[in-house]
Amino acid sequence: MDFAVVSYATYLPIATGVTVWVARTLGRNGRIFLADVFAGDDRLADAVNQLLVVGFYLINLGFVALWMRNDQSITDLQGVFDALSYKLGTVLLLLGVMHLGNVYVLNRIRRRGSLDKQHRPPVAPQAFLYPGQA
Template identity: 65%
Template sequence: MDLTVVAYVIYLLISLGLTVWVARTLSRNGRVFLADVLHGNEKLADAVNHLLVVGFYLVNLGFIALYLQDDTTIADARGVFEALSRKLGVVLLVLGVMHLGNVYALNKFRRRGMMALDRTPPVQPQGYAGPQGSWAPPAAGH
């Protein structure tokens, strides 16, 4: 068997395995984070989590497939290792960037949700401060 084909098979096996592992890790741990971001709405958290995982798979598997082709001819075992290290290194960097992008986006959603909660006053105002700063007591009987 041609060593280039051997390198392709090893590259695909390792890349696919890494993609599945990272996606499962993101899905499992991201669900808890999404539930917090979405204020305990478990059903919506599961739906968003699933959509994020599908998008993660599509982008990464597409990249792995496009990056498979290599114009160099591999002549020996050293060439196999060099080609694999180059290809897998790039795949790992792309997986890392995708992971950081997901975490950044989720954190941004979480901050936006927390800011919305902070805008709500803890208690209703008890009186009215006039334009000159004078205080008017609440109406009688309230």
């Protein structure tokens, strides 16, 4: 039995499945956050959400594919588990970093939008009230 093939056959479906699950979860739940970031512009929120999900898939599945290669020979079952834990742990860390990076950038955009709203000139009053007048 070639243990490297066992390692690949186990790693690829798990890493791909976790990536797909995270991307779908972020896409489904991130839409609400994006609608708030873009001040209720649902079309823009949907478009940006879709672009973020596609980018997430491309980066993470590309990394999963590149990370599949193993430079060390795997000679036993323990080697399979060692390789899998290292590779899957790295993929999970990358997914977490990507998620935190997206949230950070979107939060900065959201803050910038709320600051722009605060710096708008005030609305002119319809009438002036003088002291003693009520």
